[in-house]
Amino acid sequence: AQSVTQPDIHITVSEGASLELRCNYSYGATPYLFWYVQSPGQGLQLLLKYFSGDTLVQGIKGFEAEFKRSQSSFNLRKPSVHWSDAAEYFCAVGNTNAGKSTFGDGTTLTVKP
C-alpha cells in the first residue's frame, strides 16, 4: 500500500529565511509525486510535480523539490520565504492516474515578520 509521511506538523520560519518541508513516501513502483498548497478554507493548488527525468523539479511561486529514490523522499524547498507563503502544504504520491493520490497529513507553515 502506498503512504506518505510528513514528519513536521508545524514549521515556523522568518520572512526571508530558507524553507525545507520534508516528505517521505512508500510506494511499490515508480512514484508520481506532488506538492500542493492549501490556504485556509480553500481547495488545493498544485505547486509542482515529479513524474520522471531530472530529479530536481521547479514549481510555481519559487518552490522546488528534489526526488531522492534512495531515501524515498521528495522534500520541498524555497530559498526565501514570503509572508504570503503561510499556508498548509501537502505532499502526495500516485501513479499515472493522479486521481487516486495518497496524501500526507500536511505541514502548517507560519511565517514570522
Add this chain to the structure above:
Amino acid sequence: DAGVTQSPTHLIKTRGQHVTLRCSPISGHKSVSWYQQVLGQGPQFIFQYYEKEERGRGNFPDRFSARQFPNYSSELNVNALLLGDSALYLCASSGMARDSANEQFFGPGTRLTVL
C-alpha cells in the same frame, strides 16, 4: 476558463440525514475524483469516475456513493450521516491523457457540518 466548481459551499445537516454534493469538472476533463478532508488531516480518496464508470474506491463505507453524468459532472451522496462525516469534501478533475501522467485540479470544496 472556469476551474472545477462545487456546490454548495457550506452545508449543515443532522445525524441520520442524507446529503448530495455536486461537482463540475474543467471543460474537457473526463475524470472526477472525490476526497474527504477531515480537519487537521490530508485529503482521503473516496471515489474516482472516468467516462461515467467507477475507476476506484477508497476505504469508505457503503453509505458513500457517487455517480458521473454524461456531461462529466458528478454527485457524491452520503446516507445516514454521522458526526464523523463532518469534513471538507473536495472534488478534482483530470484529463486522463493516454500518453502522459496526469495532474488533477481541485475545486474549492464543500464544507459539511453534521450536528
